[in-house]
Every structure is written in C-alpha cells, then in structure tokens.
Amino acid sequence: MNSVEPINKHFLYPGTLFAEPEEYAISTVLGSCVSVCLWDKVARRGGMNHIMLPLWNGEGLATPRYGNIAMDKLLNKVLSIGCRQEHLVAKVFGGANIAGTGLELFMIGDRNITLVFQMLEGFRVPVIAKDVGGRVGRKIIMNTETGVVLVGKGRRSEG
Secondary structure, X not given: OOOOOXXXXXXXXXXXXXEOOOOEEEEEEEOOXXXXXXXXXXXXXXXXXXXXXXXXXXOOOOOOOEHHHHHHHHHHHHHHOOOOHXXXXXXXXXXXXXXXXXXXXXXXXXXXXXXXXXXXXXXXXXXXXXXXXXXXXXXXXXXXXXXXXXXEEOOOOOO
C-alpha cells in the first residue's frame, strides 16, 4: 500500500462479489455468511465474494448470494482481470452460527463453510488462511494488491 495516496475502497454487500485490476481495500461484515478472498500471488491482484446461502436450488435467479454460483463467478472474475488459476491462493472467513438469528437452527454458517472448501478443492486453489465458524461475526478488509486480509471479531453477547 502506498502511504501517500489512499487506495480505492469498496464495501461488499451480501450476495455480491468484487474484483478489479487496480488496488482496492474491499471490506465487508459477516455473520453466518462466508467470504472467500482469492489472490494471485504473481499478478498481485484479487477479489472477494460474500456468500449468504450455500446452494442455488435452480429456482429464481442464479445470483452470487448462493455459494455455488458465487464461487464460479469469483473465479471467472479474477481470471478476467489477469489472474491465473495456478497462481491463486484463498483465504476464507465467516460462517458463524450466531444464536438468536434463527439461522443457527439451519447451521447455515457450517453449510456455507463446507461448500466453500469443497469448491476450492475442486478448483485446486489452496487455502492459506481461514477464520471460520464460532459464534461471533467478523469484519474483514482485503487489500487486493498485497493479499493481506485484516479481521476484526465481534463480542459474544451472553443471554
């Protein structure tokens, strides 16, 4: 990161993805959702998705809110900006099962995590860092030029 000029910033909303060839700080907030950060260690470019649910059931639009759609779209997007699949590494975050949301009963966080790791294995993209599961949400910020991802965790509420 150049300390003189601020880098571009992008907030990633649930069910979306982002990758551009320029340097960006991509941030998002995760509960049961999962984000995958793909980064090309040679091209020094990358992108991120924000998965809400694991699988698209074939009804309605095939949007990146679903893990199986979001993973394919993110891979294609980073390849379109000059990344090469054999140079990609992944970092995976989120997938908490937060009590009181109603989603914990369906174990959405665990199902999102499982799907992401299966798809990354199929893509032959190694996972070099992860912070998944648990009972607290996270805020993450990815620098697309360095591949560094900062993680902040919420506090668990008792009650």
